[in-house]
Amino acid sequence: MVTCxxxxxxxxxxxxxxxxxxxxxxxxxxxxxxxxxxxxxARDRRLSxxxxxxxxxxxxxxxxxxxxxxxxxxxxxxxxxxxxxxWTDLCASADITAxxxxxxxQCRELGVxxxxxxxxxxxxxxxxxxxLSFRDEKPAPADRLGLLYAISAQYWLRFNxxxxxxxxxxxxxxxxxxxxxxxxxxxxxxxxxxxxxxxxEKTVEFHLSNAIRKLGACNRITAVVIGIRCGLISL
Numbered sequence: 001m002v003t004c005x006x007x008x009x010x011x012x013x014x015x016x017x018x019x020x021x022x023x024x025x026x027x028x029x030x031x032x033x034x035x036x037x038x039x040x041x042a043r044d045r046r047l048s049x050x051x052x053x054x055x056x057x058x059x060x061x062x063x064x065x066x067x068x069x070x071x072x073x074x075x076x077x078x079x080x081x082x083x084x085x086x087w088t089d090l091c092a093s094a095d096i097t098a099x100x101x102x103x104x105x106q107c108r109e110l111g112v113x114x115x116x117x118x119x120x121x122x123x124x125x126x127x128x129x130x131x132l133s134f135r136d137e138k139p140a141p142a143d144r145l146g147l148l149y150a151i152s153a154q155y156w157l158r159f160n161x162x163x164x165x166x167x168x169x170x171x172x173x174x175x176x177x178x179x180x181x182x183x184x185x186x187x188x189x190x191x192x193x194x195x196x197x198x199x200x201e202k203t204v205e206f207h208l209s210n211a212i213r214k215l216g217a218c219n220r221i222t223a224v225v226i227g228i229r230c231g232l233i234s235l
Contacts, residue, residue, distance in 0.1 A: 004028070005150045009228050012158050021162065022052055025155045032144060034132040036112055039159075042078050042127045046070070051159075056111035056135060071099050074117050078129050081119040082219065084145045084152075087133075088114050111135045116145060118152040121218045128156060146187075146221065153222045157229065173232060177211040180204055182233055185224045 008028050015021045022039075029037055038053040038060075047069040053060050062068075069075045077090055091104070107113075115133025122128060130152045134140075173181070176197075183193040190204045197204070208220055215230075217223035227233040 004031075005147055005154075006228065008151050009154050009225065012154055013229055015158070016162070018159065018162055021155065021158055025151070026054055028151050029132050029148070032132075032148065033134070033138075034115065035135045036115065036131075036133040038131050039155075040129050040131070042069075042075055042129060045076055045079065047075060048126075059107075059110045059112055062106075062110060068103055071097070071103055073100050073104075074129075074131065078117065078119050078127050081117070082121075084116055084118045084149045086114070086116050086140045086142065086145070088139065108137070113137050114140055116140045116148060118149055120153065120156045130155070149221050150225055153225045154229070157222075157225060173211055173214060173227075174207070177207045177214070178227075178232060180207045181211050181220075181224055181227050184208070184220050185228070185233055 008024070012021055012024050015024060026037060036055050038050060038055065040050045040053075041048045050060070073090060073094060073096060074087065077085075077094065096104075113134045113136060115131060117129055117131045120128040120130065132140075132148065179197065180193055183196060188196070190201045190208070193204045194201045208223075211227075212218075212220060212223045215223045215226045217226055224233065
């Protein structure tokens with residue numbers, strides 16, 4: 001976790017409208033070089049809604065008119081993905097069909113080149129996603145995926161918070177669970193945390209699993225973001 005992630009968490013937590021939150025997020029990802037962005041909701045391998053997008057003019061109209069989500073390899077993969085992935089890595093590892101290759105070529109012609117997608121799993125088969133991409137040909141840096149994941153997770157959590165009128169949940173973690181999360185924030189692996197805390201890697205996994213479950217997170221990065229937002233982990 002680097003300082004700009006913490007800065008984004010701090011700044012976005014103070015915003016009280018969806019439009020302000022979106023602009024804050026777009027500024028953060030634009031600083032990483034991404035010119036295109038979209039926040040969408042998927043269900044049963046189709047896009048159910050697109051709350052907002054920042055695409056070249058005409059791209060989304062073409063995407064919807066041709067029902068490209070039926071063949072889009074990103075949409076088809078998102079339900080099984082548990083971590084952010086680069087489109088180039090997905091295309092290299094998956095069996096891309098001829099139709100999908102044509103689709104990707106047409107996307108590039110419309111100004112949507114290679115990028116990254118962050119899966120954000122909700123209840124049941126619902127998956128939200130944030131995709132970031134370039135308007136010209138360049139590789140998405142692999143070493144920035146963790147940063148993009150944390151920023152996207154914070155956006156998503158704050159978006160849901162702004163649209164949720166229910167009371168906040170009380171979150172109680174043990175001292176060991178908090179300590180493990182704090183070391184996760186510093187980028188330590190489970191083995192490294194075990195060495196620091198003089199315990200086994202399996203014990204660290206146990207504490208982190210409990211923390212993730214109690215915080216209602218889907219993984220350790222989201223748990224760290226929630227911990228920071230709730231004041232359980234200091235900035």
